[in-house]
Amino acid sequence: MTPLDGTPVLTAAQMRDAEEATGVSVEDLMHRAGTGIATALRRLAAGREVLILCGPGNNGGDGYVAANLLAAAGLSVRVAALAEPRSAAAIKARDGWGGAVEDVADAAPAAILVDALFGTGLSRPLDDAIANRLHELQATAQFSIAVDLPSGLATDDGAVLTRPPAFDVTLALGAAKPSHLLQPAARYCGAVRLLDIGLGAAGQERVLAAPALRDPGPDSHKYTRGLVAIVPGAMPGAAELASIAALRSGAGYVLLLTDAPGSPHAIVRRAWRDDALDDARIGAVLIGPGLGRDAQAQHRLDTALATPHRFVIDGDALHLVTPDRLATLKELAILTPHSGEFDALFGTSDISKIDRTRRAAARANAIVVHKGADTVIAAPDGRVAIAAHASDWLSTAGTGDVLAGAIAAMRAGLPDAFEAACAGVWLHADAARRCDKAFIADDLAVALTAARGAL
Numbered sequence: 360m361t362p363l364d365g366t367p368v369l370t371a372a373q374m375r376d377a378e379e380a381t382g383v384s385v386e387d388l389m390h391r392a393g394t395g396i397a398t399a400l401r402r403l404a405a406g407r408e409v410l411i412l413c414g415p416g417n418n419g420g421d422g423y424v425a426a427n428l429l430a431a432a433g434l435s436v437r438v439a440a441l442a443e444p445r446s447a448a449a450i451k452a453r454d455g456w457g458g459a460v461e462d463v464a465d466a467a468p469a470a471i472l473v474d475a476l477f478g479t480g481l482s483r484p485l486d487d488a489i490a491n492r493l494h495e496l497q498a499t500a501q502f503s504i505a506v507d508l509p510s511g512l513a514t515d516d517g518a519v520l521t522r523p524p525a526f527d528v529t530l531a532l533g534a535a536k537p538s539h540l541l542q543p544a545a546r547y548c549g550a551v552r553l554l555d556i557g558l559g560a561a562g563q564e565r566v567l568a569a570p571a572l573r574d575p576g577p578d579s580h581k582y583t584r585g586l587v588a589i590v591p592g593a594m595p596g597a598a599e600l601a602s603i604a605a606l607r608s609g610a611g612y613v614l615l616l617t618d619a620p621g622s623p624h625a626i627v628r629r630a631w632r633d634d635a636l637d638d639a640r641i642g643a644v645l646i647g648p649g650l651g652r653d654a655q656a657q658h659r660l661d662t663a664l665a666t667p668h669r670f671v672i673d674g675d676a677l678h679l680v681t682p683d684r685l686a687t688l689k690e691l692a693i694l695t696p697h698s699g700e701f702d703a704l705f706g707t708s709d710i711s712k713i714d715r716t717r718r719a720a721a722r723a724n725a726i727v728v729h730k731g732a733d734t735v736i737a738a739p740d741g742r743v744a745i746a747a748h749a750s751d752w753l754s755t756a757g758t759g760d761v762l763a764g765a766i767a768a769m770r771a772g773l774p775d776a777f778e779a780a781c782a783g784v785w786l787h788a789d790a791a792r793r794c795d796k797a798f799i800a801d802d803l804a805v806a807l808t809a810a811r812g813a814l
């Protein structure tokens with residue numbers, strides 16, 4: 360049982376290919392999966408009675424294998440099935456289970472509920488009776504665990520076919536799947552842990568991992584640490600938040616282009632002029648937070664984009680550019696749209712958030728940080744990182760400005776724009792986890808120092 364950070368994310372089809380590529384039989388893979396599940400369950404159950412619900416496919420097969428191993432280890436375990444197993448491997452797994460098989464419809468509850476009904480093979484909504492029974496048994500359990508995926512979730516796009524109960528833990532077999540991370544599905548998974556079954560798969564999509572950042576050394580000075588220039592506009596508070604976030608993420612110098620006074624004093628303030636960005640020491644320019652969408656905003660944006668800097672483009676600025684204009688920038692820009700800004704810039708579509716974000720990155724030749732409770736980061740070269748859920752308390756004004764500042768600091772210090780975007784999203788999420796409920800964006804910006812300190 361390991362955390363998902365940095366591991367590949369595979370669709371159902373990619374899982375099948377990866378399983379085939381191992382050359383290992385379905386039966387042996389099922390044995391590996393069942394062994395991993397049984398090992399995890401022994402720890403999670405801590406001696407309490409376990410009820411494993413087995414479906415007709417290989418997910419159910421995994422459940423039978425685990426049940427058999429747990430019983431052999433002396434644990435109190437019962438099995439309840441929906442229907443007869445269908446695949447050869449699942450039939451063999453059921454035959455290997457020596458105990459009784461109860462009917463899910465009238466099985467008595469247990470302290471530990473294990474959902475091995477459906478995994479990556481679910482193709483349509485569950486029958487109401489099955490879904491209701493799953494909810495009843497989960498509600499009376501002390502602890503609930505889903506094998507591979509909570510039954511009712513689609514695998515590839517975060518869709519909920521039938522609403523499952525919210526599980527405490529989901530054991531992802533072989534690799535994370537998009538629905539472990541994408542909403543609305545991800546909220547039903549609880550803590551997701553990976554069980555290794557020996558797949559060698561590595562696609563271009565990965566779960567976001569902690570960045571490897573270098574601390575300053577004896578030769579460092581404020582400019583080598585990265586100079587971030589921030590272009591404010593109609594709502595100055597947003598640019599102030601971004602400035603604090605950039606400093607507290609480790610930027611050496613933050614230049615806020617305003618003549619309005621403010622704190623902290625560590626922020627260098629200078630009035631905007633059309634030549635304010637003519638400084639080769641500038642490592643990244645952030646424009647968008649609180650910019651407004653008036654003529655002044657458009658002028659500042661056009662003036663800024665005419666310079667050869669590395670840009671982080673957020674908020675209002677995303678309404679004042681086109682993908683075509685972005686694609687002509689000299690340096691790879693980082694765009695940080697929330698879903699409304701994303702739709703305005705790239706249009707709406709039904710495909711998964713991962714595919715939409717990847718296409719947008721290719722279209723604008725930019726790094727796209729598609730925000731939300733399931734932030735997806737994509738690069739034009741095809742790399743994709745998906746952030747594990749951070750904190751629902753991030754849904755408060757100004758947290759996006761903080762993210763933009765953190766990313767700008769990373770962009771000023773790192774040559775690879777995708778890695779910079781990933782590092783900023785990681786710091787922002789970690790800062791949120793360090794804050795109490797009902798934190799405000801100012802607290803989040805301050806918590807970036809601790810998040811940076813933990814790396």
Ligand SMILES: NC(=O)C1=CN([C@@H]2O[C@H](COP(=O)(O)OP(=O)(O)OC[C@H]3O[C@@H](n4cnc5c(N)ncnc54)[C@H](O)[C@@H]3O)[C@@H](O)[C@H]2O)[C@@H](O)CC1
Pocket residue numbers: 378384385388389390392414415416417418419420421445446476477478479480481482483484485486506507508532556
């Ligand atoms: N294929 C392999 O080599 C391995 C698969 N593993 C397990 O197998 C799972 C995938 O196995 P399967 O492809 O058999 O899929 P599932 O076990 O998810 O079940 C699919 C079966 O249920 C039926 N079905 C789909 N939706 C239904 C619905 N709403 N109501 C009733 N029946 C429905 C399908 O027709 C199919 O027979 C993975 O999630 C994982 O748990 C592991 O054992 C590791 C190895």
Ligand SMILES: Nc1ncnc2c1ncn2[C@@H]1O[C@H](COP(=O)(O)OP(=O)(O)O)[C@@H](O)[C@H]1O
Pocket residue numbers: 674697730731732733734748749750751752753754755756757758759760761762787
């Ligand atoms: N429910 C949630 N769970 C986790 N993160 C969230 C949630 N809602 C919003 N966020 C994050 O909070 C930030 C909000 O940004 P944004 O919508 O631009 O806000 P603002 O413009 O007010 O700063 C983004 O980083 C987003 O990913």
Ligand SMILES: [K+]
Pocket residue numbers: 418474475476477478505506507508509510
């Ligand atoms: K399941």
